[in-house]
Amino acid sequence: MRDRQRGARPALTEEKIVRAAIALADAEGLDALSMRRIAAELGSGTTSLYRHITGKDELIELMANAVFAELEPPAGTDDWLADLAAHGRALRAALLRHPWLAQQGMRRQALGPDVIRQSDHMLGVVHRATDDASQAAMVVESLTTFVLGSVAAQLSDLEVQRKTGMTEVEWQRAVGEYVQQVIDTGQFPHFNRRILEADDRDPEARFEFGLACLLTGIRQVLS
Amino acid sequence: MRDRQRGARPALTEEKIVRAAIALADAEGLDALSMRRIAAELGSGTTSLYRHITGKDELIELMANAVFAELEPPAGTDDWLADLAAHGRALRAALLRHPWLAQQGMRRQALGPDVIRQSDHMLGVVHRATDDASQAAMVVESLTTFVLGSVAAQLSDLEVQRKTGMTEVEWQRAVGEYVQQVIDTGQFPHFNRRILEADDRDPEARFEFGLACLLTGIRQVLS
């Protein structure tokens, strides 16, 4: 049936739908991502979307893949460990640009072509340090896991704020009062030190610290 | 109003609700966890639950805290790194017992008293290696992040199978065909090696590998 172009030309396309969905999820979060909202944004009927997409699950997979498609691999150097770190930072940056992916990425692992492409690049970097395919696979998985989890943790606070409609200050104070009560019990001395002494507020620093630990360990284990 | 026991005695309690909710989520997954189902399981009216719980969000937070409550800290040895690993494995075991928590844990970080207790224990272990409160906090966060992410990744496959109703064999074959197509294009040589050569199917081994990397790096960075 070679290129049968029977019927009306599509005004809607899969690409347009995915783009609108990503824009909506970026702007208002995963909870606001409903088929009706997407259709409204596109000025089309709700159920028309199903002509190009089998369901919401597939749509989210396509959205995830689209994010990985825009993720271009960082320029390679002669230091494989630095290159691996750069890949991790690039992935983190993409996840921060699209906060919904860090949350959704945990419950379904996408396997779109562009996801595979990115995975392939990272595997290539690791293969400069080892020939063991199993080890390379586990290294990449460890790094991806850490990046994904780190971003998700960082964003969870913001997500709560958006859902409750609290400003950051209100939220800080509400949590602060509760934490203060916990501290006053004196039951958790190390937790108290953490709250009172630790300066770990900067998500960037937390990420870099964990990344440094993980990469240091990876280099040691691979050697 | 000291201990005013006006009105009817509660047949429902927060604890019973949380217990029923955990049992339901364990058995049928997070998607099956609805207020109506919980109420049905308890033989009560749906909206009666709201007498003891402000909403579903709080309920899930209570559920998370309850899981941490049953998580008893492993016995300490004289090796802080081994103790830290034991804490990581205990956390992983708890998350595998309650698969919904690994998924939900990524979008809301619970701060219940038992969560704080567990955090305090881990901080105590790390403080045997360093006095820097910031570093200790970041070490614990890195480990928790990795464990959470690792379990979530491991469970995502099972979740897909449950949702689609496919058996593991059907799922393997469906994915296998797609992956075979990707391999045949030959565009991703490292990905191909990973699929064809790598033996990384055992989630336990993957977790232990990543854990070893992370802990090795942590020891090095802290020294």
Place this chain on the structure above:
DNA sequence: TACTCCACGGGTACAGTGTTCCCATGACAG
């Protein structure tokens, strides 16, 4: 040109969801 086909757009409907509002019930304080 006339006819047929069918991909597409979209309205309706259904089984769910979390949650608010309201009322009835029953046990305790006075």
Place this chain on the structure above:
DNA sequence: CTGTCATGGGAACACTGTACCCGTGGAGTA
């Protein structure tokens, strides 16, 4: 006994994803 009030629970609302159905219009064929 009377009044108070925490509790249980029904009705209703504004949502959700999506299966089913129908109308339309442009392209291929006779």
